[in-house]
Amino acid sequence: MASSFLGLRTAIYAAPDLEQAKTWYTAFLGIAPYFDEPFYVGFNVGGYELGLDPDLTPAEGTPVSYWGVADVEATWQALLTLGATAQQEPQHVGSDIIVATLNDPFGNTLGIIQNPHFKVE
Template identity: 55%
Template sequence: MMIQGLRTVIYPVTNLAEAKAWYEQVLGRAPYFNEAFYVGFEVGGFELGLIPDGQPGSTGATAYWGTEDIDAEVARLSSLGAKVHAPVEDVGGGIRVATVRDPYGNLFGVIQNPHFDRTKVA
């Protein structure tokens, strides 16, 4: 099976530094990944991610399902009737993401993140 389970929910924010500080307080921990393009917190074996320059509220958060081979997974999802919404992109640090729309119009995200250790449980 290509889909490994829910990995990440990404929240778009208008001020990454402020959002990072707020989520540090909410979660009671520092992020495990902290760059200008993305901040990631490990929370109980899952990831809460923040991306800058987003449109909070208008599109909402996107859930990303983990995969070890994102190119193969996007191809498989497409063969099952999904339409590519945002093609595979390296967003920095070797993290690769893509989104597709399922046959019913829902946004479905996939992520290949070499920094996220799925065996870790908080």
């Protein structure tokens, strides 16, 4: 039986205080969640889901999801203004690609990437 990935669909983050996390992500994303229940909150971010789960706790070594952005520096500053903390400052990693990581106020690592060579089709 052949099987293959179709692409990423969802990144789920720990949200021990679901209401506070929902408020924080709503403020940053500028959109309301499309799914809002006491056990899970989901946002549609460019056709992908950013989920908040109150039953998870942030774990060391968890894979980092990098969210595509048009401007890493502007997004970096916006996240810091909302209370995220710096983990790895924006850096060029070659071929005009810039990456950075931050921690949201709930202990999750957020990756952001500016990659002019990657287009979702």
